[in-house]
Amino acid sequence: MTRTVAELIETAADRYGDRVFLRIGATTRTYAETREATAGMAGALAARGCRPGDRVAALLSNRVELVDLILGCAWLGAVAVPLNTGLRGRSLRHVLDQARPRFVYAEPEFLTEPVDSVVWTPGAADAPVPGVAAPLPPAPVRPQDTATVLFTSGTTGVPRGVRCPQAQFVWWGRNVADSLRLTADDVLHTCLPLFHTNALHTPAQAMSVGATCVIGERFSASRYWSQVTEAGATAVHLLGAMVPMLLAQPPGPYDRAHRVRRGLSPATPAAAWEAFRDRFGVRLVDGFGSTETNLVIGSTPEEYRPGYMGTVRPGFAARVVDERLAPVPDGTPGELHVRTQRPYAFSTGRVGEPPPPPGSWRRTGDRVVREPDGWFRFVDRVSDVIRRRGENISSGEVEAAVRSHPAVAGAAAFPVASELAEDEVMVAVVVRPGHVLDPAELAGHCARDLPAFAVPRYVETVRALPLTETGKVRKAVLRERGVSAGTWDRLA
Incomplete structure (x- = not known):
């Protein structure tokens, strides 16, 4: 069974070789070319002193160098740390102090704080680029070894670094591909930033079934439908907050010119669900997942309920508890706790903290309601x-x-x-x-x-x-x- 990023890349390249896997900016790559680029990036990183276990922070926009870095680090056994490019000053210093990277790959306008790390800049002669050094075979990493450190969004406090293992990347791909009913004929589009777990695992979803992954530069409500039409997208990634923004746009020629028929859109307001489908012809799929977990709860294009996250996905469990951690009756708000039977489908904990016991319940900080028929509805954050x-x-x-x-x-x-x-x-x-x-x-x-x-x-x-x-x-x-x-x- 595929359990690491390198195994996922190699299996997909063997199965789908000449199919187009990635389109980002001016770059288009097949599955076979992606394997070559990943091995080449690992070689380039090693040639510049990067070793298994080293952390490489990235302050990069959605560009091919960031994709290469994330996959190349996983192949080498190093740890990619994609950072929010909007961080500045004390906030940026905070995450860098947590991450303690040996290297930083950054666009100059994003690196506003001095660092003790080796700094690479895209386009510079010393920047690691596939093909400038001998490619490497995949390192002997384990499913539980850290592939990335991702930082939480910091909506309720300071961002916290989360250790995301190799197998979590693979399980995200399988679970979301199944929820969206993706096939090799699909073109999956995201314009969310790659430092966010939602976008970061989009390539894994495509690799799971042999689909094409198109990564846009950033979200624009006024240009969104023209961009997905140009991409030939059949499935998209959104966030619930984007749905009202798109509905608020004046009607345009691209509202129905696209091929999109379904999209993952967590936390979509119930009132916007049918309006979105009626206007744009897109059926939305909701779900619960987080940086620390996986797609634990979700719906599908065939089984959905406006305003609900869905039901528990295979291989996971969920419960709703009160402040004393006692289960609450169905229909009663409480905190969502989740666990997994999938090996290393969840994070191995936060940076600087010991890993949670295998199979343990994880607190989510989300206040939800479970209905008697097993459907879950988000209420708010416990802290809210x-x-x-x-x-x-x-x-x-x-x-x-x-x-x-x-x-x-x-x-x-x-x-x-x-x-x-x-x-x-x-x-x-x-x-x-x-x-x-x-x-x-x-x-x-x-x-x-x-x-x-x-x-x-x-x-x-x-x-x-x-x-x-x-x-x-x-x-x-x-x-x-x-x-x-x-x-x-x-x-x-």
């Missing part, structure tokens, strides 16, 4: 639960009520300190162009859908919500900012 007057308030439910107002384009709910202990509910709101928002009227609107204790006390209009590179709201930033002089207070 607002505790007010003895009641637990779902930030997701507050946000849904706020977003249903016709003047609201976006919203984020979060807790702020109360004079009476516990929390007060605050929302940051982005107003639709051409609209005026009256906070008092918004509070009244919310009162029609929310219990009195959940109606926001504080409302602040903002030009934009602080987002990560993958479109998640950085609530830690909002909580730190808190109530300001411009914040409307319902009790004032």
Whole structure:
């Protein structure tokens, strides 16, 4: 059975040799050429002093050098550490201090902090490039050996480095390919950044079935459908936050000119599901997965339910528990815990921490509901639960009520300190162009859908919500900012 990245590459090259595997920028490669490029990159890395176990950090946009680095490191037994290119200053220093790379491969505009590592720049004479040194055979790595260190998005705190083993890459490919029902005739498209687990494992999905993987430069709502049409994509990767952005675009000639029929889009708002299918002809597949885990819960193009993540996938288990880790009844919100029977399908823990026991339950930090028929619905992050007057308030439910107002384009709910202990509910709101928002009227609107204790006390209009590179709201930033002089207070 295939259990390492090198085995996956070699098996795919033997089976699909002359099929096109990768299109990224101006580069097109077959499966056979990808094996040659990977072995060549491993040789180039070794020629520049990189050894098995060395960490190589990357501050690169979606470009072929990053794909080569990730695959070449895995082939060599080194560890690729693709970093968020939006990190600056103290945040960048924090992840570099955690990662402690021996080498850094970076575009100059992204490396804003001095480092003690050897630095390579794309296009420079000393940069590792396939073909400039003798190719190497794959190193004798094990399924549990670390292939990449990926950093969490830091939406609720500082990013943490996660050790992702070789086998996790392989299992991500198999599981998502099965959920999307991919075949060798598919063209899989992603424009998400390769430092994010969603995009990083797209090549593995293609390799699992012999499909073509097209990696775009970045997401653009206005150009998205023209780009996937040009790519010839039949399946796409999105995030739930992108779906409303695409629906908000004016109708265009590419809305139905493409070949896409299904797409993986975790956390898609329930209200947008059918509207997306009706307008663009694309059926969305939801699911739960994380940097630390795998596609544990998911739906398929045939079996889906708007607003639900899906059911537990083969080889995994999930439970919902309370604060005391006791199981809660179906229909009751609690924290999602997951585990796997797939060998090394999950991470081996965070950088600097010992690995969890094999087969142990992993906390996800996600608050979910399991229905009696086994379908799971995401509620919010455990850290986003607002505790007010003895009641637990779902930030997701507050946000849904706020977003249903016709003047609201976006919203984020979060807790702020109360004079009476516990929390007060605050929302940051982005107003639709051409609209005026009256906070008092918004509070009244919310009162029609929310219990009195959940109606926001504080409302602040903002030009934009602080987002990560993958479109998640950085609530830690909002909580730190808190109530300001411009914040409307319902009790004032």
